[in-house]
Amino acid sequence: MNKNTIDMPDVVVKGDGIVSLVFALSLQIALGDNFTILIIRNKEFSKSNIKRNVRTISISLSTVNILRALGLWKTLSSYTQSISKIVISSINRDNINGGYLKFNSNISGEAASYTIEEHIFRDELLKIIGTRKNISFINADVGSVLHKRNTIQMITEDGSIYETKLLVAADGRKSKMRKLFKIKDVGWDYNQASLSAVVEHSKRHDGVAIEKFYSKGPFAILPMKGNRSSIIWTMPKDEIHAYKDFDDLYLKDKIKDYFGRDRGEILRINNIGIFELYFQISRKLVGTRFALIGDAAHTVHPLAGQGLNIGLRDAATLAEKIVDAVRYGFDFGSSSIIEDYEKDRRFDIVSSALAYDSINKFFTNKDKNLYQFGKIGLSVIEKMPWIKNIFVHEASGLNSSGSRLTRGKSL
Numbered sequence: 120m121n122k123n124t125i126d127m128p129d130v131v132v133k134g135d136g137i138v139s140l141v142f143a144l145s146l147q148i149a150l151g152d153n154f155t156i157l158i159i160r161n162k163e164f165s166k167s168n169i170k171r172n173v174r175t176i177s178i179s180l181s182t183v184n185i186l187r188a189l190g191l192w193k194t195l196s197s198y199t200q201s202i203s204k205i206v207i208s209s210i211n212r213d214n215i216n217g218g219y220l221k222f223n224s225n226i227s228g229e230a231a232s233y234t235i236e237e238h239i240f241r242d243e244l245l246k247i248i249g250t251r252k253n254i255s256f257i258n259a260d261v262g263s264v265l266h267k268r269n270t271i272q273m274i275t276e277d278g279s280i281y282e283t284k285l286l287v288a289a290d291g292r293k294s295k296m297r298k299l300f301k302i303k304d305v306g307w308d309y310n311q312a313s314l315s316a317v318v319e320h321s322k323r324h325d326g327v328a329i330e331k332f333y334s335k336g337p338f339a340i341l342p343m344k345g346n347r348s349s350i351i352w353t354m355p356k357d358e359i360h361a362y363k364d365f366d367d368l369y370l371k372d373k374i375k376d377y378f379g380r381d382r383g384e385i386l387r388i389n390n391i392g393i394f395e396l397y398f399q400i401s402r403k404l405v406g407t408r409f410a411l412i413g414d415a416a417h418t419v420h421p422l423a424g425q426g427l428n429i430g431l432r433d434a435a436t437l438a439e440k441i442v443d444a445v446r447y448g449f450d451f452g453s454s455s456i457i458e459d460y461e462k463d464r465r466f467d468i469v470s471s472a473l474a475y476d477s478i479n480k481f482f483t484n485k486d487k488n489l490y491q492f493g494k495i496g497l498s499v500i501e502k503m504p505w506i507k508n509i510f511v512h513e514a515s516g517l518n519s520s521g522s523r524l525t526r527g528k529s530l
Contacts, residue, residue: 128157130441131273131283133261134290135160137237137427138413140244141185142287142434143254148189149442149530152253157281159273162260174237174315174392175341175349177202177328177424180226181516182431183233184527191247198239200344201230203326210333224328226517232328232424234341234349264299269450271408284452286409287437289430292399294415300406306399306418309479311336312359313421314352316370317343317390322383324348330422331377337422337479338377348382350374351421359393367391396420398476400469404461408452410437416464419472420479428516429471435524436463442530463521 130146132139135158143156178199186192205222224231248254259275264286266272272282288296297304313336329340336353343349352359352374362370367388375385399418404411413430437460444451516525523530 125272125280125282126157127270127282128155128255129283130155130285130287131157131159131281132287132289133159133296134288134413134415135256136289136291136413137241137244138430138434139287139289140241140248141189141431142289142412142438144189144191144244144248144251145185145434145438145524145530146441147251147254149438150445152251154253154445156254157283158254158256159261160256160258162258162276174390174394175234175317175343176237176240176427177341178233178235179425179428179516180229180231181525182428184517185431185435185524187527188524188529191243194247195235195240195243196233198243198344199233199235200342201326202232202234202328202342203230205328205330207330208332210331230326234343236343261296261299266407269452271452284408284450285441285457288409288411288415289413289434290415292397292414292418294411296409297401297411297415300409302401302403302406302411304399304401306397309396309398309420310356311353311396312356312393313396314350314354314359314362315390315392315394316350316352316388318348318350318374318378318382318388319386320346320348320382320384321386322346322381324382327381329379339422339424340378340382341424346382350378351424352377353396353422356395363393398472400472404433404464404468405454405457407454408457410457410460412437417468417472420475422475422479425471425475425516429468432467432516432522432525433464435522436460439522439524439530 132143139158143158146154146156183192186195202224205224207220259277259279261273262276263274264271265274267282270282270284271286272280273286274280286296288294290296323346324342326342328342331338335355335358338353339351341349341351362373370388370391371385378385397418398420401411401416404416412433414426416433417429419426419429440456440460441451444456449456
């Protein structure tokens with residue numbers, strides 16, 4: 120763009136992750152080619168050196184409904200693995216099992232959650248976006264913002280100017296845009312990190328997901344397409360980084376007791392990655408002509424695999440507010456519209472984040488009395504199917520948002 124001109128897209132999105140891409144597609148599909156969306160990637164972004172994300176993610180039924188409403192599920196479903204059952208157990212510090220809790224992971228005969236490799240999800244979204252002429256990308260760092268009467272201007276570090284009615288930040292936990300708008304957050308460092316990897320094994324997994332709670336952190340096993348499973352092994356930071364430089368044989372030996380024998384022999388381990396864990400919630404989700412979605416608004420513990428799903432519910436809700444405002448001729452970037460978005464999303468974000476935080480702290484504590492209490496609790500819940508059904512329904516995300524997309528309805 121010529122630095123002497125001002126580009127004026129209808130909406131600007133900072134960040135190009137899955138949440139950003141689904142948000143942009145939601146607007147494009149509902150409002151058509153005349154509504155323009157600009158996605159700002161990091162300045163250093165390059166297709167030639169982009170790091171492939173190795174993680175496998177869990178998508179809830181609310182996310183599946185969003186994808187259905189956008190016409191994307193038919194394409195993406197072939198890459199997913201449905202979760203048929205969830206088995207939760209608590210292992211004490213002497214490595215003694217403290218009981219099981221088993222869930223049938225379905226709602227009205229449909230799987231309540233699925234797994235998919237993150238890079239496949241993202242790549243398929245980018246293919247679809249590549250066919251839409253009103254969604255464009257630039258690589259830039261936003262240096263400053265200037266509020267006009269009915270718009271907001273972004274000045275990039277190279278001097279280019281972009282003016283829009285609404286700026287949406289989806290630029291991750293360390294969001295520069297959140298800091299630029301001086302929005303504070305509440306959070307803490309778990310002093311934990313997770314090792315993620317894909318394990319190829321000799322036996323079928325039958326769609327069973329496993330979560331084992333140890334005193335140092337949970338060990339999750341998620342089924343994938345074929346005889347493969349994704350593991351997420353959480354432990355203190357100072358211990359997990361010792362695994363960075365070891366080879367697959369060493370890691371195979373270390374995880375075999377955690378992994379168990381139900382899936383047969385561990386054949387090989389691929390896509391090893393390590394990421395640190397934090398709890399973080401923004402005190403506000405909106406500012407003047409500004410809104411936060413995804414990890415820029417909240418970061419939760421990964422034990423339930425719900426971080427992305429919560430972010431996609433943000434995207435679905437904000438997209439609905441914008442679409443409805445445009446159709447009624449309202450200013451979709453005005454305070455009344457985006458504050459409605461914050462009101463609708465606040466409870467789901469806070470309640471979900473605190474629930475996952477509490478579960479992690481409860482099951483990973485070293486107190487013997489709490490461990491015994493947890494053991495009894497698992498046994499009681501296991502005998503009460505109606506409570507387990509409530510848990511599955513809550514995990515599906517269907518109770519967490521009133522947006523039309525999460526109910527499978529188009530905007």
